[in-house]
């Protein structure tokens with residue numbers, strides 16, 4: 005039975021592992037190995053429901069330490085590369101999101117495994133925001149190292165345990181108002197974690213048809229609806245059943261607050277200056293995509309995976 009290593013045992017990694025261990029009838033059974041620096045928690049969550057023979061023991065690795073990767077990737081047919089950071093110094097972003105992803109790609113190449121890499125919409129080597137720049141640099145490195153890789157670029161990912169909607173839902177509990185910056189007009193295309201997991205399950209099957217259709221593609225993964233930031237705050241209030249005024253503040257006020265919060269230990273109010281800049285930019289599938297890019301919607305259509313999931317179907321279940 006082939007082996008898939010999930011490299012990054014967080015929100016997406018756990019959901020992708022679950023989708024592969026409970027793949028639909030007719031798809032090939034695969035053994036899953038979950039890995040990160042501390043993968044035990046994700047493994048024990050998965051062990052509660054996964055078939056025993058499909059879940060291998062968790063394995064510790066650090067993408068910044070190439071020597072820790074080869075033993076973990078031995079005899080692997082697919083590696084799903086998910087390691088990322090939400091906040092950090094530019095050096096940490098370089099080390100983990102760029103060079104770390106590059107180390108994973110080199111090791112995948114060395115063991116002959118197919119690489120599915122999770123990037124992000126907005127990945128851009130020219131960006132001044134370290135998160136976006138290092139996502140772009142990693143994509144560039146991967147394209148030159150693994151010639152048959154698949155890159156998935158999600159917009160904001162939602163689902164139970166997500167960071168974004170849960171955090172704003174908690175904030176709405178404690179704050180008398182919900183702030184948005186510069187009118188909250190930036191646009192997002194939230195995509196369901198279960199739909200990303202479904203796509204990765206399909207892409208990790210390794211059959212000729214799937215390979216033929218999707219190898220070397222960059223999948224721009226937006227959900228079925230586009231919302232402004234302010235509209236997403238309204239969704240939070242609608243589904244957690246709270247009434248709060250949404251007030252717009254100048255971005256400069258947010259940046260000042262972020263500069264102060266960055267100096268304190270991280271807490272639920274912490275938003276970094278870079279994260280604020282990111283949230284004030286559009287994060288949607290682009291209208292004019294290069295030839296090798298496809299949308300998640302197209303992938304779902306081509307592979308007969310059904311419709312993409314709406315926020316309205318899922319947010320009420322966990323906010």
Ligand SMILES: NC(=O)c1ccc[n+]([C@@H]2O[C@H](COP(=O)([O-])OP(=O)(O)OC[C@H]3O[C@@H](n4cnc5c(N)ncnc54)[C@H](OP(=O)(O)O)[C@@H]3O)[C@@H](O)[C@H]2O)c1
Nearest residue numbers: 012013014015016040041042066067086087088124160161
């Ligand atoms: N969530 C979203 O809305 C979203 C949107 C677009 C793109 N993405 C991208 O999708 C990927 C997964 O996101 P996520 O939300 O699942 O993130 P997450 O929950 O924070 O998971 C990231 C994982 O990376 C592991 N990790 C961090 N540094 C590591 C290192 N040096 N070596 C090995 N493992 C390391 C962490 O586990 P340990 O601490 O145990 O090492 C953690 O399990 C990221 O690349 C992210 O940028 C996410």
